[in-house]
Amino acid sequence: MALTLEQIRADVADVLGEDPADIPDDENLVDYGLDSVRIMTLVERWRRDHGTEVTFVDLAEKPAIEEWAPLLGASA
């Protein structure tokens, strides 16, 4: 099942312990507490649930939802 922007936001909010409404698409998620452990959690979750092939480096390079969406093949 393909990822949606909404699902990405929900998963990010989940690993950060925040409300999805508080997670902006265009800001650096490091400022919201995103770290390598949480990125690895997302990489594994999306590989398992959605068959994505993004790597840690792909996500860590530009840690923002709008940057991730094309890498994850997500649409709004």
Next chain:
Amino acid sequence: MTTTALERPVSGSGPDRRLAPEGLPLTAAQSAVWHARTPGPGSPAWATAEYLDIRGELDPELFAQALYRVAREADTLGVRIADTPAGPRQLPVDIPPPGHGFPLHTADLRAERDPMGAAHARMRADLAVPFDLARGPLFGHGLLRVGEQRWLWSQRVHHAVLDGYGHSLLARRTADVYTALVAGTDPGPGPFGRLAALVEEDAAYRGSAAHDRDREHWLRHAADDDAPTLAGRTAPPSGTALRSTAHLGTEETARLRELAASVRATWPDVLFAAQALYLSRATGSERVTLGLPMMGRMGSVALRIPGMVMNVLPLRFTVTPDTTFAELAHQADLGIRAARRHQRHRPAEPVRAPQVNVMPFDYGLTFAGAPSTAHNLSGGPAADLTVSVYDRADGTGLRVDHDANPALYDARELAAHQRRFVDLLARLADGDPHRPLAGLGIATDEERARVLTEFNDTAVALPPTTLIGPVEARAARTPGAPALVHGDLTLTYGELNARASRLARHLAGLGVRPGARAAVALGLSVRETVAVLAVLKAGGALTGPDDPAAVCVVTDAATSRTLPDVLVVDLDDPAVTAAVAGQPPVDPGRALTPHHGAYSAGSTGSTSGTLVPHATLDGGLRWLSDRCGLTAGDRVLRHAEAGSEASLRELLWPLREGATVVLPENGDLARTVRERGVTTVRCDRSQLAALGGSSLRRVVCEGDAPSREAVDAFHRALPDVALHLVYGAGEAAGAAHHRCEPGERGPVPLGRPAWNTRLYVLDAALQPCPPGVTGELYVAADRPAHGHGAAGEHLVGDPFGPPGGRMYRTGTPARWTADGRLERPAPTTPASADAAAEAGRTALPEAP
């Protein structure tokens, strides 16, 4: 390059991406290594290294080709570092191909008896060879065959050019290139970013507003200068770290993750919180700092650059007995989030606190189908202690490496710290994270049983005796033996007992009897000695002359005039001496039991102190005799201030054993010892140096333990004299014994607990400290309380003894040795500025 390799259809050796000849300046991270002082950057300690254990077929020629290609793809590796007029720069070096000087050490160890052992010896030997910074290159490889289907590939790189994340980038690319070469396909272009981008990003950051913001942040949140460490001291970082490894199984790991979820934290937060709790309990500090290694690559070009980027930041915790684990995990979460936002700024002084380093990366690389596991070999200089936690690639749980500076920890201590940390994790996972942590000690169940029960196995059934009964029995058995010597005067047991009996009968007529108190206000003398024995013979308890409960005060004419309104027995009064002389020289009748009070030290002008029973004092003397071996042939100096408990022991200890009491003739201890053939002296540590004399056989040093220097000096001056230490004063008097032996080193022991006495070393939450961990010493005794005046506020309930028991808080820091002796930790040596400044990175891999 070997001929074999040349003949292979290799698709080129890849592009050469060397730096431009003029080179590049160093980044801030590299400068920190370059400017390190102890050890300097030329030390082999700065090597970072890991090895991959590869299981399967491997073509060593193609592997060498892959290494060569990757080395040329990474321009960060092909450098040397030298001072130039423009400051230190990294300059390009030639990397020769395999067989022509490429730094690769190969060996086939299959014929060795222990191939793995031989491989580790070679890897260790490689690590001991320093890099030549000015010449380069600053990396080296090893490829060791240890089995038909097993190879160890080791990679060591100077920390000035690579960190742990960089190692992982190189390993991954090497696996990809080798796999492609074996398949005969093109490995494709190198994925690495250029060193120039790293240097550029670093320079841009240092001139940015973000840099100023970060600096402001760290000025407010700097590490505490006196942040505690488990070793309690610092030392210059060592080249090789001591390592202890443990594994957390799948189930334990799952429980840790559940614990993390239940407190809305990550499992690394839980590991930090647990280590903060452990450090706090093990050091008795409410405020602790951990070193937080940061890979420093989020959102950075450095994500694709195998270089040196990592940073270690301080992470501070406050741990009180009321703190819950949920709160601690929250502190970790908030602290790490705040640190992450300011992670690029480097502390002016490297953080020397114990580090926790969590590696969440999958390291399950395959080499043309051959699987591998990665193992860290060295993370650079070991400053104090680093706990590295790896999420194992095969999903079987966590691997925990405790790496420590061998100048500060020995293997046993390190293993104990690790065992307790893993045990603490399990108990945290079992417990309620919202309850105060007060009930959670760091000792394992086994250690708890050892320090509470095994080390305190002191129960000895003693016959119920009074202080005076054994003395009277001696007088009856050996009336002609010398009991008291003062100058040329010697009183036999028979004579001394007769004199004391006469006075006792006189005192009994005045109301001195079991349950009553009487004082003796006389200077140390034969008369005073007789008076003390007389009060005890009458059944009275000895007390001070200002105790309002005293029935009478035995004194002399001069002192009687200074005493308030009290019944005085003036031994200078002819009427009194006549009355005493008129008494028969036989023991007075009395109904004295071992439970009656014998001595009170806590009386002041308006209040009476609690009485110490006969049984307590006599039990202490029996124990002392057992430990020190006093016999009837001994002559014991009685020199402590008259009226003190020590003075009472100096009198009754020898008399209950049939030995002779010697009174000093002047202030010169050594002279009295020499002239009167004294064999035994009880003293405190301030008097040790003044002792001497050829007759001396044993010295009993009471109170606080003397210094190591004082003990060594004693052994040198008096090699044939036994030195016994009896620890404790006041309520804790006679709590422990140690016989010093020449050649002992380290802190002077307080010793092992006395009979029927339990000693506890407890942390701030009153939990028992394991051996080696300093806490506060508490004394619990089955004997009734000593009852000294100030004891009340220091008496608390004993949670480990029989119900209703009490323990006395000494205020003394102490710790158990592994074999059940107590010792006082050596005073903390102030951290040398150099050691503190240089004790930086120990961690190779880094996250979050």
